[in-house]
Amino acid sequence: LIISGSTRKSWIPLSLLSMMALSGGILGKSAAKTTCLGLAFSPSIRSFVKCSLHFKSKSTSIWFEMRSEGKGGKQGIAKSCLIEADGGELVDLVVPESERDAKRIEAASLPQIKLSRIELEWVHVVSEGWANPLRGFMRQAEYLQALHFNFLRLEDDSIVNMSIPIVLPIDDLHKAAIGHSKDVALFTPDANLVAILRNIEIYKHNKEERIARTWGTTAPGLPYVEAAIASAGNWLIGGDLEVVEPIKYNDGLDHYRLSPKELRKEFERRNADAVFAFQLRNPVHNGHALLMMDTRSRLLEMGYKNPILLLHPLGGYTKADDVPLDVRMEQHKKVLEEGVLDPETTVVAIFPSPMHYAGPTEVQWHAKARINAGADFYIVGRDPAGMSHPKEKRDLYDPDHGKMVLSMAPGLERLNILPFRVAAYDKVQKQMAFFDPSRPHDFLFISGTKMRAYARSGENPPDGFMCP
Secondary structure (H helix, E strand, O other), X not given: OOEOOOHHHHHHHHHHHHHOOOOOOEOOHHHHHHHOOOOOOOOOOOOOEXXXXXOOOOOOOEEEEEOOOOOOOXXXXXXXXXXXXXXXXXXXXXXXXXXHHHHHHHHOOOOEEEOOHHHHHHHHHHHHOOXXXXXXXXXXXXXXXXXXXXXXXOOOOOEEEOOOOOOOEEOHHHHHHHOOOOOEEEEOOOOOEEEEEEEEEEEEOOHHHHHHHHHOOOOOOOHHHHHHHOOOOOEEEEEEEEEOOOOOOOOOOHHHOOOHHHHHHHHHHOOOOEEEEEOOOOOOOHHHHHHHHHHHHHHHHOOOOOEEEEXXXXXXXXXXXXXXXXHHHHHHHHHHHOOOOOHHHEEEOXXXXXXXXXXXXXXXXXXXXXXXXXXXXXXXXOOOOOOEOOOOOOEOOXXXXXXXXXXXXXXXXXXXXXXXXXXXXXXXXXEEEEOOOOOHHHEEOOOHHHHHHHHHHOOOOOOOOOOO
């Protein structure tokens, strides 16, 4: 870690770390405001501060308490100890309300592109800063970096992780209609204006290369490929988004779709000093709950005072046999109502990204997006973002590679990766428990596929497996 700010202050904690043979520090602008008190900052900032220094080590967390040396310093907790978003300040690509009518008038004179539902979800994702600092659909240079390197290089020569290309395909007819226009208007599937795409660039869409590098195979039957790529156009169009109004789906779930900025405000309202994120696309079973509660206990043991769980189900495109989003959200609501998870320390929200099922490549995207929402810990399990091979009876990816890749991925160094402990259904105790290798025959492993099979057949899972 790096201590930001004046060396007059920062040498103290760094010296302590050096004595312990540890490297450490605090990243970001907010750290400068909280570690270097009494220097050149306003009285409102010169307050009592308690921020943790995070380490990749499993067992080490050190707390420093610094008090203002100047007069007039306000006592209290620092405004934010949340991890800084990739690239700094979060983008917000939704235009102010006062400008929206003018944008609508302008859009009427521009070439038009009608988006699919998946493409609308990508506009949603980018507009709110989940892909920060990306400001629109990728131009060719950004696309090639994401496709070949899994990161984007910024103007200051730093890098941010970006493992999934966020692109907009168009066909020959649209390309011809756009002609020499520098801007295009984007519309929803039901013909409502969504955004203007500025300073566009059109380039070739090599589908085979994109599929091979994203999924590691071109085998037929990949769900996202069939839904969004196979029949898409042979060109990609990139540019900067100006979104006319916030994306809403009017499905009764929009109140769960909190943006990164809204999530950060909620974490600050709850005085979180650590945020740990858990993504899933299945109902929460008691094994999940056990893992999440165990993670919070581990963070408390490390010295954190109020770690907050972000329970963050994926809410964009999913394949046909996944549990529908509305069913999942109703079940998650019951989990909180029945006290399986503590509502005071849990925030439930929808992550609006479409699902690729691209294994270790995609799990980097899932982790990176949670940094932008304020999470500094990410729980990862077996075969994250994986699926069965579409043609062969085996997993498409090695189940351990996702967590291994996350621990090494460029641009994710600031994120603490928390691997699952293995939980299974204890047939003796009739409840979910951590697997005991001394009595393996007493445990039953129930996969997401098995859970979906229970749902389709109407069969109930074992008692104690999950909250209804």
